[in-house]
Amino acid sequence: METEVGVEGNDEAKHKECGIRKSSSSLSSPKQISDPVVYKLVRVEGDGRLVPATDDELMEVESLLIDDRCGKHVVADPGQTVGCISNEGSSSGMAQLKRLEGWSQPENKKVDPDKLNGRLEEPVPLLAPSLSESHLNQSGSVGECSHPPDELVAGGSPSSITTKPDFSRLKGEICLDNLSIKELHETFKATFGRETTVKDKQWLKRRISMGLTNSCDVSTTSFIIKGNKFVKKGNEEGCNGIYGSFAKDPPIVNQKGLPTCHVGQLDYHKVVPERRLENHNLDDNSGSDDHQKEQRAAKRVRKPTKRYIEELSEVESKESNERLLNLAKNSGHDGLISPKSHVRLVRHVSSGGRTVITRLDSLGGSGIQVPCVSRVRRSRPRKNFMALLKFNPSSMGMAAALVEKALDDHGFPPDDGNENRVLKASSTPEHVHHQFVGVPEKDKQFSVMSVVGLGNNTDLKCMNSNEDSDDNVVTVPTSKGGIRRKHHRAWTLSEVMKLVEGVSRYGAGRWSEIKRLAFASYSYRTSVDLKDKWRNLLKASFAQTPPDTGMNSRKNTGAMPIPTPILLKVRELAEMQAQVPPNLSLTKVAGSARKIVHEKQTGFL
DNA sequence: ATTAGGG
DNA sequence: CCCTAAT
8 A cells, every 4th residue: 555656857856746556456346435545645856755745645646546436437448449528527537547557567666665665654544535426517417427428429429438548558658659768858848848857768658648648638529649730530439429520630740750649638627526535434426416515615714705805905915925825834635625616816916026816716606715826927938738738627738738839839828827837747626726725814714735836946826717707707897888808818729729629519609508518617718709719710710721821921920820730620610510601612612521511410400 | 698790 | 809689
């Protein structure tokens, strides 16, 4: 019963990661609720020193276990490679753990077992995780483990519900095995946004895989990224239901010999368990989710008055940093914040390189104000992946990331919240979220400190900044009495991709659907926004193709161009859905596309 | 409440 | 993005 940890060999060793090894087989036992597995989690510093795990780390592990439990019985055959939408929530979690298990073996070579034992023999009891049903809420269903929903397979092919994706195989072997150390380093950097000096190929591969895995939904729409090209891929047609439009195009060849990664998207909200340690022994798999939520909400602080919020904000403008640090330090793991919290940005004041943002966190109706710090990027957004890899959201985190990498600096703004550095590759959004949340109510405050920054580098940042609650988006009153959004939220690549995928799934026009399903976490994108964006995309996709307007030399003219592959997909979707501008429609749309349209439409009916 | 389109 | 008309 022990857990070793990945070795971080570079200067950013604080950035902890972990490979997890569980020696107990009790996970397969359904009654493990009362039979907690004991884990030890340590972090290995750059110098090889072992550092005891912190609570958050433990919880992180726990979450994996939860996923495991949730998904275990669903994952009947890990050998299969077919993704299935209806099981994505649980299966991907399972896959993740499985990978972790697998990876941990070689990890032992790096960590002297004796050292480990000597240092951490105080086993840290990991309480039996509570099975969470609510984390699947985003897809509209509860208890997905036992009752895989088919609603996502919209009118569609029942074909796919039998097998599971095993991306470890794909990514671990197919993609990374052939890479040189140098290439792996490149990929690593692209994945995590930082360099690594680790020479161990295995380690690199594992780490990258893990990072990618954590960023992608392994079961929904998938893309193949080959070097500079972003391509649809096709082995999940069945799972994409009638809208498996991403599936048919021939892969485009890559230019740089970068890894060809087969990825999809991972929606953390579906994978991540919502519940934490607190009711471990009492929790069971049953019970009304809503009920539980209510209970939790009840424990929470009451919503501060507006005035309080304002006053507090004033105060924070002064002692912001200090306060935050203290907040973090004082906090334990008692800061239980639902991942579903909606963070509203209320106000922010800059404070020396950092921006203190006061957010109103609405948790199950009650709002709490949450201060957090967001480092202001002084120059352009990070070029690497991570800028686009959201913790949260679903979707094409991976694809987006790869695309971004491939396109190098295309000028897309990072997702709001994406500018956050990846603190834990294997962390779950929930944990990340907690790290930066605090509730300053009078003197009472609680939050969870980022374990990551334990030593120095207390890198506080606002995660989950992507949720400005509907009614509280930063708006500015207009002269005519109406209100207008204050800032144009530049569309992120990943957002665009999500939109594209949404359209491919639900069809253009179903904006509210897409909004609800694909943009659930982006409350600042209204269905109208989606529509507008799609309109723009459409225009762009059909405009840019033919002549290329000669003006190709002008690079980042502020509004970066949407990556061609995406535009291509847009165009294709438009063709399929017969929403092509009349003048151009005759050009290229042959019979094939129409056929597809037919099929899809019938399936839809 | 949602969607389509024009501004 | 906003606004409005139509549904």
